[in-house]
Structure formats: structure tokens, C-alpha cells
Amino acid sequence: MIRATTVARAGTWPEAQARDRVVLDFDERYRRRKVLYGEGGLQFLLELDAATALRDGDGLVLEGGGYVRVAAAPENLVEVKARDAETLARLAWHLGNRHLPVAIEGDRLLIRDDHVIVDMLKGLGADVRAVKEPFDPEGGAYGQHNFDHRHPHGDRHLGGVHGHEHD
Numbered sequence: 001m002i003r004a005t006t007v008a009r010a011g012t013w014p015e016a017q018a019r020d021r022v023v024l025d026f027d028e029r030y031r032r033r034k035v036l037y038g039e040g041g042l043q044f045l046l047e048l049d050a051a052t053a054l055r056d057g058d059g060l061v062l063e064g065g066g067y068v069r070v071a072a073a074p075e076n077l078v079e080v081k082a083r084d085a086e087t088l089a090r091l092a093w094h095l096g097n098r099h100l101p102v103a104i105e106g107d108r109l110l111i112r113d114d115h116v117i118v119d120m121l122k123g124l125g126a127d128v129r130a131v132k133e134p135f136d137p138e139g140g141a142y143g144q145h146n147f148d149h150r151h152p153h154g155d156r157h158l159g160g161v162h163g164h165e166h167d
Contacts (some may be wrong), residue, residue, distance in 0.1 A: 001035070002044040003063045010057030018059065019066040025073040026101065026112075026135045031055040038068055056136045072134035078118055080109040081127045091126050101137035110135060 022043025032051040037043050046060060054060075059067035072079045080095075083086035085107075092109055100117065103110035110133065111117065118128055 002042070002079055003062035004036075004046050004068060005048065005063065006061040006147060007048065007068065008059040008061055010055055010059075013059035013061075013067055015059070015067075015069065017065075017067050018069045019062065021069040021071055022060075023071045023073045024054070025075050026137070029070065029072070035110055036068075042068065044068065053139055055139075057132060072136045074132045075135045076113055077110045077131050077133055077135055078113050079129050079131045080111060080121055081107060082125060083127075087125055091121055091124055094120065094124060101135075103135060103137045110137070 020040040020042035022036050022038050027137075030051060030053050031046055032048050034098050035043065036046050044060075044062065054070045056070065056072035058070040060070065061067055065088065080088075080091055082091055088107065088109070092104065095109065095111060095117070098117070100114075110131070112135070113130065121128055125141060
């Protein structure tokens, strides 16, 4: 089986040499070793030295030549906007203080749907709406993969913006 043992970060590899593309959600993009299947049918073993957060646009370097492009899959998210930049910065601080994965995109933030967090944000003046988009959050101060730590009781929440259990 073909192996991919190295990650070339987005913008550093020749995309014309992509042999296939894998579409993975946020959690699926934190990997060390797993058999993956490209959209074009290429089956390969991802075998990295350590668990690595793969980003949208990264290239997995295949032994023997070529790359597989990593694409972030659309996910059910919450778009967070605010009336001004100061309020948006305050909202981002509150999310970061809770160690939640957050994508920062100009005048908006993207987070996973969690009714407790959504209610908090609304109380702080946020405008929120459900969206389905690729999720490629910031990697954190030390480049780690920030998982959405569920509340201590471990259940999966109902409600939030989508009104259904998380998949």
C-alpha cells in the first residue's frame, strides 16, 4: 500500500502534482496513522511520526512521488458576528478563555454548535446563525490541535442553533 509519511503545508507544495484529494472534517484531520481513501479512489496509509493537525490545503507527500491534497469538509457550525470590532474581539477572548476551537475570518468567528456557548455569546451581544462550511480553526498558541472539550458530564448537547444532536 502507498504510504504518506510527510505533510507539506498549504502553499509550499506543487498542487499540480496532486494525485487525489481527501475531504476530512476537523476531528478527522488530527491524525498520525490511518488508511485514507481519496475522492478519486486512491487508497493510502497516512503514517506520520506524531499526531499532526492537517490543515485545509496541506499536501500529504506520497512515497514514490505525488501528493494528496487535504480539504476541510463542510460541517455544522455557528457563525458569530458583532456590532463592532471591539465586541468581536471580546467574544473571541471569551471563546479562547474556554479553549474552544475558533476560526477567525475577518468580521466573523466560526465555532462548533454548543447551546451553552451560543447562549453565552448571545448574552454578550453576539449575532449568531447556523452555517455549514469547512472548519479550519486556529491551531493555538503552541500549534496544538484544539479539541472542543465537552462539558464534564460528557453528554452530547441538544439544542443550540441547529436544534439536533451533534453528529
